[in-house]
Amino acid sequence: MKRSDRLYSLIEILKDGKLHRAEDMARDLGVSIRTIYRDMDTLAASGVPVEGERGIGYSARAAITLPPLNLTETELEALHLGLAAVGNGVDGELQEAAKTLSAKIDAVLPEDRHGAPASFGFAVYPFADAAYGFRHLTSLRSAIRNRQKLRLTMQDQSLRDVRPLKLDYWGRVWTCLVWCDTTDGFATLRADQIEQVTVLPGLFVDEPGKRLEDYSA
Template sequence: MARSDRLLELIQFLRTRRHPVKGAQLADEFGVSLRTIYRDIQGLIAKGAPIDGEPGVGYVLRPGFTMPPLMFSTDEIEAIVLGSRMVARSADANLSKAALNAVAKIAAVLPVHRGAEIDAPGLHAGAIRATTQDSVDMAPIRSAIRMERKISISYCDEAGAPTERTIWPISLTFCATVRLLAAWCELRGGYRTFRTDRISAFADTAERYPRRRAVLIREWREIAGLPEPG
């Protein structure tokens, strides 16, 4: 790996860690000597990277550091474009528009010679459309998830029986044919997964649920036996 590529990968690695990473671990990760890691860290700091730490203690990248899109690798650009276009074909109208806007913003700041990586990529998203249609707008529900607010829903179960529930929405999963809303259900006193096409109506209660969403998601994953996201 060229040193310039290693420096970029080193920044990316530190960005994904919340706690200091020791130099020895970085050396193992990148297959170089500890002395090389120390030199790379000093080089990054000299170029303005906000890295805190010292030999023997570890290094951490302070929050808020961003890199311009021109430093994305070709694989990263392809992943971003492909993912965004898949979202644009399968999500609600607001999220679809946001995905296309994100690609346009990246394209606007890429060097001219890299424009083809977005305009004529080697990867394409096919027609992805859920076979079921939602009866309600997903945008406010996504907002309730972000704001950690309870919502009241009118829901029909698989047998068609209608129920009224107050839930704490924590996660929205986009599957091939349906969308699934994971939430704590006050009626059932536990975590439940709701098909969004069976939600006939909903209302924001303007009430925050009593526990942080990150805690709820971790608990839900443990109960459901789901792996941690990669």
């Protein structure tokens, strides 16, 4: 069972308001008690009103419960762009609500983010930096679809001629996997660290060793 599915299953179990032992939930979900403890900490950190403690049991009383949603990457991008705008454009209650909502979304995203950098700090990554990276996503996505070579100017003013292959989302941080002609190798570039995107003439074709499937292999 995926972690996101397990977290939702735990919410379904807890929302009846009754006390549930970690041992029973672990048995029902086929995981260890330690995993249940970690999941309880994750739910609490994400704003789910979990009550209880280890060795006694847990319950939850949510004021509003939404059904599970399946979002496309574009919908997720739009959602976080809106949260970024609210988080930076207003003060007080709405700003705090934007931050906690974004943390809840991050907490239930799938775990299978191959090679996710540990230093990104998903739950505390600044909204302003996230919004800064959104401005290039349309150009990057279009280049991936059209197999268009790009010249990227990075924040350190270095230039990279790249073949964009894939966009990934890491919790308010978007990255682009590229084959970099400048360094002659694969690279994962953060969208918020790209200053300028320039479309180069000509399209790229699949070449052995430079394709997405070669990186995955």
